[in-house]
Amino acid sequence: xxxxxxxxxxxxxxxxxxxxxxxxxxxxxxxxxxxxxxxxxxxxxxxxxxxxxxxxxxxxxxxxxxxxxxxxxxxxxxxxxxxxxxxxxxxxxxxxxxxxxxxxxxxxxxxxxxxxxxxxxxxxxxxxxxxxxxxxxxxxxxxxxxxxxxxxxxxxxxxxxxxxxxxxxxxxxxxxxxxxxxxxxxxxxxxxxxxxxxxxxxxxxxxxxxxxxxxxxxxxxxxxxxxxxxxxxxxxxxxxxxxxxxxxxxxxxxxxxxxxxxxxxxxxxxxxxxxxxxxxxxxxxxx
Amino acid sequence: xxxxxxxxxxxxxxxxxxxxxxxxxxxxxxxxxxxxxxxxxxxxxxxxxxxxxxxxxxxxxxxxxxxxxxxxxxxxxxxxxxxxxxxxxxxxxxxxxxxxxxxxxxxxxxxxxxxxxxxxxxxxxxxxxxxxxxxxxxxxxxxxxxxxxxxxxxxxxxxxxxxxxxxxxxxxxxxxxxxxxxxxxxxxxxxxxxxxxxxxxxxxxxxxxxxxxxxxxxxxxxxxxxxxxxxxxxxxxxxxxxx
Numbered sequence: 001x002x003x004x005x006x007x008x009x010x011x012x013x014x015x016x017x018x019x020x021x022x023x024x025x026x027x028x029x030x031x032x033x034x035x036x037x038x039x040x041x042x043x044x045x046x047x048x049x050x051x052x053x054x055x056x057x058x059x060x061x062x063x064x065x066x067x068x069x070x071x072x073x074x075x076x077x078x079x080x081x082x083x084x085x086x087x088x089x090x091x092x093x094x095x096x097x098x099x100x101x102x103x104x105x106x107x108x109x110x111x112x113x114x115x116x117x118x119x120x121x122x123x124x125x126x127x128x129x130x131x132x133x134x135x136x137x138x139x140x141x142x143x144x145x146x147x148x149x150x151x152x153x154x155x156x157x158x159x160x161x162x163x164x165x166x167x168x169x170x171x172x173x174x175x176x177x178x179x180x181x182x183x184x185x186x187x188x189x190x191x192x193x194x195x196x197x198x199x200x201x202x203x204x205x206x207x208x209x210x211x212x213x214x215x216x217x218x219x220x221x222x223x224x225x226x227x228x229x230x231x232x233x234x235x236x237x238x239x240x241x242x243x244x245x246x247x248x249x250x251x252x253x254x255x256x257x258x259x260x261x262x263x264x265x266x267x268x269x270x271x272x273x274x275x276x277x278x279x280x281x282x283x284x285x286x287x
Numbered sequence: 288x289x290x291x292x293x294x295x296x297x298x299x300x301x302x303x304x305x306x307x308x309x310x311x312x313x314x315x316x317x318x319x320x321x322x323x324x325x326x327x328x329x330x331x332x333x334x335x336x337x338x339x340x341x342x343x344x345x346x347x348x349x350x351x352x353x354x355x356x357x358x359x360x361x362x363x364x365x366x367x368x369x370x371x372x373x374x375x376x377x378x379x380x381x382x383x384x385x386x387x388x389x390x391x392x393x394x395x396x397x398x399x400x401x402x403x404x405x406x407x408x409x410x411x412x413x414x415x416x417x418x419x420x421x422x423x424x425x426x427x428x429x430x431x432x433x434x435x436x437x438x439x440x441x442x443x444x445x446x447x448x449x450x451x452x453x454x455x456x457x458x459x460x461x462x463x464x465x466x467x468x469x470x471x472x473x474x475x476x477x478x479x480x481x482x483x484x485x486x487x488x489x490x491x492x493x494x495x496x497x498x499x500x501x502x503x504x505x506x507x508x509x510x511x512x513x514x515x516x517x518x519x520x521x522x523x524x525x526x527x528x529x530x
Binding site for chain 2: 012015016018026028029030031032033047049056058059060061062074075076077078106107108154155248
């Protein structure tokens, strides 16, 4: 039986080793540090406050300047919903003509009954019967993909699944990462044709890896899940995402594809991708 | 029992105004939004922060600001003899309230209305100054979670034994029968957010002790700041684009 030693803080060690060669040019601040004098026309963004004409940091992070806007970007923060974001969440509660969805954000999101597309695709008014059969569509514990419809003043997020692209997720695996690592792109749903695996990159950091949505209809999908090579591909993609997250690298369709390809080139099995050796290879490839 | 030798050395070989050895590790738990461990000599404390998140008890929901919940507990193996403490341990409840009060003054609660921030502090090894180490660890965990704060919050303790003002006492000195003063500080704002005193002390000595402990707080704050900036520098390197 093989036993592998866990290297404590392997990502930190790997990054620290490479850092000693070239110092970064990012300005890192801690809480309470003064950033600079507050001029008349500077705009202060998140993570800052003005005290006695100086701009002071309220969080620990990297100072970012865009023209006159100065913000402090933290390493990771809970997801903040914006209209149009594709998200993946789990149903926690049903009631009052809505589903409550947990997005791992600052507040729970709501999916109204009027915001889902009914089975059959017909457009009609929701009746009391529909309300009683909400559990037929999504029940507690189900994973769904949706789009952010609106964000109210008090922070309540409204979702909708008014498209065949969104809806119930099955036949796959969920990977949770920090929301800051998922770049906002044009396309959040992608398919890796060479593996036959589809992903949904939720902006809230929940990423779905599984059978592509177009193929996941009927009983054939259930049978597909018994296919060992498909399961291994799903595991490989999921591990690529986890490894990128451990090394605090940005997650996008390209970076996931590159990581998966890298692991195949080096002949590393999906279960061994989390080990220090592959992390080192990945870091060197990035440099 | 002699706590300060004629040469001015304490039981563990320190001078009267010397802090214990400090150590901090940030980002130790995967599941928490923010986490940290903080060591002051042999006292070792771990803090975990969850939030800002949805308020669990609707009756506590505040539409204007976030609410803070704090829980302090000591591991059964943290003291010399293995002791199991119940949930209604009075000392733990008191320290939980102290930490909550200190953090409420530090966190910018008005920026996160209708949410809840949970802070859990666990003492892994107790050798005096646990509430100070708890506050410091909680601050590091909050910083790791990216929660906005008005200033660094740091805490330190001190006392008066054998006619000497002592800084950062360990358990043996704590049990010496002299006063135990705890100070919590916002160093840049120069504002005291916590002041506790156990036992009897004269007003002049009290002022001396408070001044010394405030100095100790600032030294702790400088140390924590260094640890945070180093942590950010390391982790930010991976998020930067190549080149």
